[in-house]
Amino acid sequence: MLAILAALFATLLHLAMIMLLAPMVSGIVAKLRARLQGRRGPPWHQPYLDLRRLLHKTTLIPENATELYQLWPYIAFGAITAAVLLIPSFCTGLITAPISDFISFIGLLALARAAVLLAGLETGFGFGAAGAARDVLFGIFSEAALLVVVLTFVLIAHSPTIDGVSVAFRDHQIGLSVSLGFALVALLSVALTETGRMPSDNPAGHLELAMVHEAMILEYSGRLLFLFQYAAMLRLTMWMTLIGAVFLPFGVGRAESLLSWPLGILLWGGKMVFLASTLAGFEIFNAKMRVFRVPEFLGLALLLGMLSSIFLFVAARLGV
């Protein structure tokens, strides 16, 4: 009973922390990126100001949108937060641990993507549709690559849940292996595409023709745009947390022992800052790719994902 209460409390703390800190992670990435480029950049709390500004704007609905126009942002936001709740951040054993299956997680991401795509097609103008057509192309490769990477995790950890994989990688000596290296590169490529970051999409771009994610939400304004923007920030934090939970599992606490929480929270913050600075560093050294180069980029991720599983099979065969 006490364990369940602790797990529930840990889950609520996890949700509150991610919901409150997600804008800050985006702000830190933007700030670091500007600094590395030699600019001063916006302050780290700029995303909070942006979100507050959106709350005070009137929500405009295009004439040729349907009744469902207002529904898509809620679906996208709900699916992303549900996915956030499945990933352990500062401690494992959240109350969602038994249902935190990787396939459910991928399904929730697909649901969020579907909502954004349909939002892009709402008004029937060219920009949204072009963005949607491109996002569809990226999604096909990234979903397949994610599945094979998950296969590697499941085979190593003998558990299909995110929580189980995180626990296995923390408690057992997995060691460094070629397989995990390939899986990491593949997962990073998928994460960069899914969060609309540099090689596939430019979050800071202002040219409608070159946009992917931003083009789909071009017509949105006010509180509906707030939901989309907030969901995008949550998505970035979610992917960072997932990569941290799988590849940097040290110091992750346990929900049932309250004493392990503070260290877990501190380390989680440290991992977020580390990943944010890595992302900023990666982004300033890379240019946005042509749309038709992105499938090659993701195809490489797919290949690496498959190779990581195949290396595991070979290792099992050789008895390593």
Added chain:
Amino acid sequence: MFGLPGQGMHFRADPITIFFLCVLIPQVIAAAIAGMRGSLSFWVFVLGMGLTLLAADAFTLVFGFELMSAASWLLVLRGDAKPAPLYIGIGLFSGACLIPAVFLSPGNIAFALILLGAGAKAGLAPLHFWLPRAHPAPPAGVSAVMSGGMVKVALYVIIRYGFVVFGNAVAPWWGEALVIAGAASVLLGSFWSFLEPELKTMLAYSTVEHVGLIAVGLGLALHAKALGDPALAALALQAALFCILAHGLFKPLLFLGAGAVKTATGTSSLNALGGLMRGMPRLGALMLVGAAGMAALPFGAGFAPEFLLLHSAFAAAASGGIVARIGFTALLVILGVAAALSLSAVIRLIGLGFLGRPRSLHVAAAEDAPRAVLGAIALLGILCALVGLLPGLVLLGLNPVVVELVPGAEPPSLAYAPLLLLCLGLVPIGLIYVLFRRFAVRGTREVPAWNGGFGRPPAWLPFGDPFTQPSGAGFSEPVRRAMGRGILTPGGGDWSVSYLYAPALRLQEQLTRLAEYVRRATVRQRLAFVLGSLVLALFVLGLAGGR
């Protein structure tokens, strides 16, 4: 009274039969409500399917199967005569394979014939090319039952013979053949359903994909059963049976909806539709339920089968020989690509057909479907939603069938809990709602779309220039460009058409020409032929006698 002389017809109702009848009944009811109840051929068609499922002897099974083929041919002929010869040709082919197979003793040849015969009827690759031509031809109610029911009856034959009748002779390659054919169907079906602009043809291609998913599940189960792994067999069978059930609900729904769209607007091409959600809001909402199932999105009817299937692919890749494990990894890639492609196909269907701007006045003036059709679709929609939200209960119902097919298996319980996931999503939405009530500016204002700053369209184009809205082909162009080279033939066609259907057509033409030549032979040519063969026969006899 009927049946083989002295034997009669025998019927039985074991869990497998009852399950398939449960799949069949809702769609037949819906199709009947939606306008097919007056058609005698339709009821003969349903009777044929029922006989096949209830049959306890080989003769009754084949009789029911052929009755189903013949009646559905009449129905196809009534809708659009063009694909009817191809359709009956495939029917004859599958009959020619099935009739010897059911009377052969259990073994490899018998199963191969069953796989060819029933697989052709189910639309398994590479024999799928007829399905997207024939299924859209008849009225929507028949298309619905053909896609949702008839292919399931063909799969029932594979299940009945592969698992039960030939159960003791099972060899690992049976499952492998099913997995390979299924994976090819999954890839081709999902890719083509994303490229195809005709609504009903697109849905038929999606049927090819789902038949492939079911075949992959059945193949994994047969493979595991042959290798003595009942746990994996049970998991894969759960996936296949759940997919049969879910597909039997959402595909008839979508077909009936496509028929209603065609009736209301006069067209069913995504290049001409648009903005239907405004004129047909109730149909649009029901189509969303079906589309969520087809796209295998969480909370839709199709997610639980996909979940189970991916987990069985994980489990299959976790053990066994190294080549098989690499093969199952490749299978996983195909399943992932196909899941994303079918999601994209659904986005295209809803986004270009029901959202956006109307592309013609007919489409703009569309009114919601008549009450009977809406009622039929709503019946399927409610069942779809129930199956999507309570997959655990459905699985409890499926488990007796699984145990019947794989004796001694313990069907695992489901790790996917849609109601809990729904709660997880609703809590933050509730928090945000409170935030909006407290701090955000209320209300909305309707304005012209911003469209990147472009000006308003001229007055004679009330919905804007239709050509600024992407067409069905335009939306799938990036994917076609990036992936078409590997999946399509160099000319952009289907492999099975270029390398199977077209050669068969050419062969038939040549044979016809030969027969025509023989028929037109003059008396002199015929006499020469008779004398020539007589001389040849005597010559052969003489050679034999001289020894």
